[in-house]
Amino acid sequence: MSRPARRTRPPGFLAHLAGDAIEVRSAGSAPAETINPSAVAAMAELGIDIADEKPKILTYDAVETSDVVITMGCGDTCPAFPGVSYRDWVLEDPAGKGVDAVRPIRDEIKSRVEALVEELLSQTRQ
Secondary structure (H helix, E strand, O other), rough: OHHHHHHHHHHHHHHHHHHHHHOOOEOOOOOOOOOOOHHHHHOOOOOOOOOOEEEEEOOOHHHHOOEEEEEOOOOOHHOOOOOOOEEEEEOOOOOOOOOOHHHHHHHHHHHHHHHHHHHHHHHHHH
């Protein structure tokens, strides 16, 4: 699975867990042409359909207008703006691996997204 597959799963979980309460954008500094089929299959096992998602290029505007940006190893290629909270999620890259290898990564992303949703929603309640 490539970075685009990793990038697509957090928004899939965010949209699934937070509904319309959190605006979700997904993009990458070097997006692939398609989403890895193993990532699509792993998410489908949880009832989350990312099959129609298309990898998108990360834009300065998307970052600048965000409150929180989750990065996955883009380093200096990701634009940085004052007032934006950045979190780098270091995850295994299961490029070329099957669904069995993708599941633990999917589950780790789900745990991180659940914590992020709780954090962001608790901030809006204050």
